[in-house]
Amino acid sequence: MASSTVRINLDGKPINPLTILMIGAGGFIGSHLCEKILNETPHKILALDVYNDKIKHLLESDSLKWAGRIQFYRINIKHDSRLEGLIKMSDLTINLAAICTPADYNTRPLDTIYSNFIDALPVVKYCSENAKRLIHFSTCEVYGKTIGSFLPKDSPLRQDPAYYVLKEDTSPCIFGSIEKQRWSYACAKQLIERLIYAEGAENGLEFTIVRPFNWIGPRMDFIPGVDGPSEGVPRVLACFSNALLRREQLKLVDGGVSQRTFVYIKDAIEAVLLMIENPDRANGHIFNVGNPNNEVTVRQLAEMMTEVYSKVSGEPALEQPTVDISSKEFYGEGYDDSDKRIPDMTIINKQLGWNPKTSLWDLLDSTLTYQHKTYAEAIKKRGLHVLARYLVTAGKCCINFVKRDAGAFTDLEPDNVGFKIC
Numbered sequence: 001m002a003s004s005t006v007r008i009n010l011d012g013k014p015i016n017p018l019t020i021l022m023i024g025a026g027g028f029i030g031s032h033l034c035e036k037i038l039n040e041t042p043h044k045i046l047a048l049d050v051y052n053d054k055i056k057h058l059l060e061s062d063s064l065k066w067a068g069r070i071q072f073y074r075i076n077i078k079h080d081s082r083l084e085g086l087i088k089m090s091d092l093t094i095n096l097a098a099i100c101t102p103a104d105y106n107t108r109p110l111d112t113i114y115s116n117f118i119d120a121l122p123v124v125k126y127c128s129e130n131a132k133r134l135i136h137f138s139t140c141e142v143y144g145k146t147i148g149s150f151l152p153k154d155s156p157l158r159q160d161p162a163y164y165v166l167k168e169d170t171s172p173c174i175f176g177s178i179e180k181q182r183w184s185y186a187c188a189k190q191l192i193e194r195l196i197y198a199e200g201a202e203n204g205l206e207f208t209i210v211r212p213f214n215w216i217g218p219r220m221d222f223i224p225g226v227d228g229p230s231e232g233v234p235r236v237l238a239c240f241s242n243a244l245l246r247r248e249q250l251k252l253v254d255g256g257v258s259q260r261t262f263v264y265i266k267d268a269i270e271a272v273l274l275m276i277e278n279p280d281r282a283n284g285h286i287f288n289v290g291n292p293n294n295e296v297t298v299r300q301l302a303e304m305m306t307e308v309y310s311k312v313s314g315e316p317a318l319e320q321p322t323v324d325i326s327s328k329e330f331y332g333e334g335y336d337d338s339d340k341r342i343p344d345m346t347i348i349n350k351q352l353g354w355n356p357k358t359s360l361w362d363l364l365d366s367t368l369t370y371q372h373k374t375y376a377e378a379i380k381k382r383g384l385h386v387l388a389r390y391l392v393t394a395g396k397c398c399i400n401f402v403k404r405d406a407g408a409f410t411d412l413e414p415d416n417v418g419f420k421i422c
C-alpha cells in the first residue's frame with residue numbers, strides 16, 4: 001500500500017497494522033485474500049500451506065511494493081510443531097485449510113473428516129489458549145438440505161422462503177444418512193463450528209465463522225491433466241471449464257436440477273476484509289457470505305457458461321453442449337446433494353454493511369476469459385501429444401522430434417519439445 005494515510009474502520013477507529021497467520025494461503029480463496037491484503041492494507045501475512053503455486057506471483061519478486069509483508073511457510077498442519085509459535089506471533093489466525101471438493105467426501109471420507117475436524121483442532125486450541133483471534137472458514141454445506149425439499153413436490157409451501165432461505169441463527173442442519181458419505185464434510189465442519197462456538201462461550205475465544213456460498217473465480221481448483229491429476233474431479237466451475245476448453249460435453253449430474261447461488265470471489269473477499277478490520281462487529285458471529293441474486297440450476301449454469309465461453313473463445317458451441325450422468329457414475333457410491341442454497345443476508349448486512357455486486361454473467365465472463373487465456377494453449381499442445389502418442393503406439397506413423405532429443409516418448413513435455421509426424 002503506497003499511501004501512509006491512517007485507515008479507519010466502520011466505527012471510525014484507526015486500523016492498526018496486523019500480523020495475520022493465513023493457514024491454507026496457497027489455495028483459491030487464500031490467494032485472492034493475500035492479493036487483497038497486500039494491495040490495499042499495511043498488514044503482514046504469514047502464509048502457511050503445503051503448496052504455493054497460486055501465490056508464487058506474490059512471493060517471487062523482491063521489487064514488489066509489498067516485499068517483506070508476506071512470508072511463506074511450507075507446513076502441513078497435521079504434524080508440525082511450528083504451528084503454535086506462528087499463532088503466537090500473529091494478531092489474527094485465518095484458517096482456510098481443508099479438503100473441500102465433493103468428489104473426495106464419499107471416496108475419501110476419513111481424510112475429509114480428519115482434514116475438516118481433527119486437523120483444525122490444534123488451531124482452535126492454540127488460538128484459545130493464547131488469547132488470539134480466529135477467523136475460521138466453514139461452509140454453507142452445514143445447512144445440508146432445505147426443509148422445503150421434504151415437502152411434496154406440488155406443495156405451495158415450497159414457494160415460501162421460510163422453507164428454503166438459510167439463516168445462520170435459526171436454520172437447522174439437515175444431512176442424509178450415514179451411508180451417504182457426502183455429508184462427512186458438512187458434519188465435520190459443523191462439529192468444528194460447535195467447538196469454536198463453545199470455546200467462545202466457555203473460554204472467551206474471539207472468533208468469526210465464515211460460511212461461503214459457492215465462491216467462484218480465477219484460480220479455483222485445477223484443470224485435470226494440466227495443473228492437476230488427469231482423473232481428478234474438481235468443483236463444478238473447473239469441471240465445466242475443462243469440458244469447454246476441450247470441446248467436450250458438460251456433464252449434468254442427476255439432470256442438473258440442483259440449485260446454487262454463485263458469488264464472485266472478489267466480492268466475497270471484500271466481506272472477509274471487513275471481518276478482519278472490524279473485530280468488534282465480527283467477533284462472536286457466524287456469517288453467510290453469498291449472492292442470493294445469482295441463483296441458477298446447475299443446468300442453467302452449464303448453458304450460461306457455454307454461451308459465455310463461446311463469446312470469449314470465438315468458437316461456436318457444440319450442437320449438444322450437455323449430457324446427463326448419474327451421480328453414482330460421476331461421484332460413486334454415497335453421493336448425495338444439497339437441493340438449494342439461498343443465503344439470508346440479514347446478519348452480514350447489519351454487522352458489516354456488505355452486499356455482493358457482480359452478476360453471474362459478469363463473473364463468468366471474467367472467469368472464463370481467465371480460463372481461456374491460462375489454459376487453452378496448454379490443452380491444445382497436450383491434445384497434439386496424445387494424438388501423436390496414439391499414432392505411434394498404433395504403428396500409424398513415426399515421429400521426428402524438432403527441438404531436442406527427448407529420450408523416451410513418455411518423457412515428453414509439450415512445452416519443451418516439438419515434433420513432426422511423418
Ligand SMILES: NC(=O)c1ccc[n+]([C@@H]2O[C@H](COP(=O)([O-])OP(=O)(O)OC[C@H]3O[C@@H](n4cnc5c(N)ncnc54)[C@H](O)[C@@H]3O)[C@@H](O)[C@H]2O)c1
Pocket residue numbers: 023024025026027028029030048049050051075076077078095096097098099100115119137138139140211212213214215216221
Ligand atoms: N470456495 C468456496 O466456495 C468454498 C465454499 C465453502 C467453504 N469453503 C471453505 O473455504 C476454505 C478454503 O477453500 P478454497 O476454495 O480456497 O479451497 P482450496 O482447496 O483451494 O484451498 C485450501 C488450501 O488449504 C491447504 N491445506 C489443506 N490441508 C492442509 C494442511 N494439512 N496443512 C497445510 N495446508 C493445507 C491446501 O493445500 C489448499 O491450498 C476451506 O476451508 C473450504 O472448506 C470454500
Ligand SMILES: O=C(O)[C@H]1O[C@H](OP(=O)(O)OP(=O)(O)OC[C@H]2O[C@@H](n3ccc(=O)[nH]c3=O)[C@H](O)[C@@H]2O)[C@H](O)[C@@H](O)[C@@H]1O
Pocket residue numbers: 100101102138139140141185212213214215234235236237239240250251252253254256258260298337338
Ligand atoms: O462452494 C461451496 O459453497 C461449498 O459447496 C461445494 O459443494 P457443491 O456446490 O455441491 O460442489 P460443486 O462441485 O461446485 O457442485 C455443484 C453442483 O454441480 C453438480 N456438478 C458438478 C460437477 C459436474 O461436472 N457436473 C455437475 O452437475 C454437482 O452435482 C452439484 O449439484 C463444496 O462442498 C465446497 O467447496 C463448498 O464447501
